[in-house]
Amino acid sequence: MDDGSPILWWVRRDLRLSDNPGLAEAAATGRPVIPVFLNDEGVAVLGAAPRWRLGEGLAAFARALAGVGSRLVLRDGPALPALERLVAETGATAVWWGRLCDPVSRTRDAEVKAALKARGLEARSIPGHLLHEPWEVKTGQGGFYRVYTPFWRAVAPREVPAPVAAPAHLRAPDIWPDGAELADWRLGAAMGPGAEVVAPHACVGEQAAHARLAAFVAQRIDAYDSDRDRPDRDGTSGLSENLSLGEISPRTVWHAGLRAREEGRPGAETFLKELVWREFAWHLLYHTPEITERNWRPEWEGFPWSQAEDAAVLRWKQGRTGIALVDAAMREMYVTGRMHNRGRMIVASYLTKHMLVHWKVGMDWFAECLIDWDPASNAMGWQWAAGSGPDATPYFRIFNPDTQAEKFDPEARYRRRFVAELSRSPGAEALAFHRAAPARWGLTPDMPYPAPLVGLKEGRQRALDAYGAFKR
Ligand SMILES: Cc1cc2nc3c(=O)[nH]c(=O)nc-3n(C[C@H](O)[C@H](O)[C@H](O)COP(=O)(O)OP(=O)(O)OC[C@H]3O[C@@H](n4cnc5c(N)ncnc54)[C@H](O)[C@@H]3O)c2cc1C
Incomplete structure (x- = not known):
């Protein structure tokens, strides 16, 4: 009309x-x-x-x-x-x-x-918001995918329309309706002084997102295969923050990845695969919306995870578990608003396995703290780490943060970057943690670094015992 x-x-x-x-x-x-x-x-x-x-x-x-x-x-x-x-x-x-x-x-x-x-x-x-609507990608039997690899195989050859250009002009109405003032909404109020710490790390708006994509393709995509696993390197695109708010479209990112693959750039295929993890998360969220609330595998409902917001959970939230890699990742989140993917997997494994705390506690806390929060990827990520999700890592595969640190942060650069107590002369980001963390925690830089909340060996055994008893 x-x-x-x-x-x-x-x-x-x-x-x-x-x-x-x-x-x-x-x-x-x-x-x-x-x-x-x-x-x-x-x-x-x-x-x-x-x-x-x-x-x-x-x-x-x-x-x-x-x-x-x-x-x-x-x-x-x-x-x-x-x-x-x-x-x-x-x-x-x-x-x-x-x-x-x-x-x-x-x-x-x-x-x-x-x-x-x-x-x-x-x-x-x-x-x-997606490359393909969740009902468009179907298994041979007409159902939805529960496992990532076949999902990738189904999605990879599908045509993705080329991005459409920005309108040069939008016709204005004769009279604009009045509106609220953004400042009056106080959307940043709950962040308190933490907003000032995070702000320089955020990459806000469409122009910034496009620049970020271009820089990633020009400088980092070739080494993406190996660097994306290294929290001590700037090896990923950082685009989750922009994709979450739609400051850049997934089609734009997909086509940039496709072009890079056509040019024979080594990391391009892996990058496309990672983008399809986002797609898979939304596919799952659409077909099984309960993934944000309940164990995706119902048999996990009786697992003895604690849901108490007790002192141990508080120490995990505070980045004071005494396990340096876990603490570095948690503090990265307060200082930058983001956390490296490897960090996310490690802190989630430590919480749900060593500490035997329910993944929902961690998922909800990420939803509070991440500037790239995405309901689908967050729920899938947590259930993946906990072992209760589709295509999840098995519960008995327990990340050992020490081994992870040796492999992915061999010179302790990431740990020292964010945990002030580990350096004689901590850098600005490590020190910023105390300004970024909620003031009610009363954390100060002179507090001694704590002994491990749950030792790695002891926590691993406890998790395996709980799992063994549960399976029986
Ligand atoms: C416990 C847990 C919670 C997570 N919560 C979120 C969340 O709230 N928001 C969020 O965007 N991602 C989440 N992830 C996925 C992943 O950690 C981030 O997407 C990634 O770290 C973003 O960094 P990047 O943009 O530099 O990624 P890149 O490596 O540059 O990847 C490009 C894009 O692919 C997508 N992608 C990459 N890895 C994943 C993945 N594992 N799952 C889904 N999509 C992926 C993202 O859109 C990302 O921007 C979570 C992962 C875990 C294990």
């Missing part, structure tokens, strides 16, 4: 102009487009760090929209009444948005779509 009425473009996790298929289509209609972001039930569930990072991303996206003659209208939720009010105020006859497949979005969006359609409006969700 092209009556010249505005289209409301409901912005969610797609803070970008380029390769934003729905936005491009809206622009191409020639009708006024009103981009709106809602502080709604989707924002309410965010932890401190992802919420702060969202605020930074929204500010950058508002600037990008201004560059194409548009604006980002901010409104308070919940979503449905907020959109209905905007429709009434602007005369919009269409509400379009980029589709998301996490349980919170699906519930909200289904309700919104049904209600708007019932009022005779055009309500459309448009793909863009």
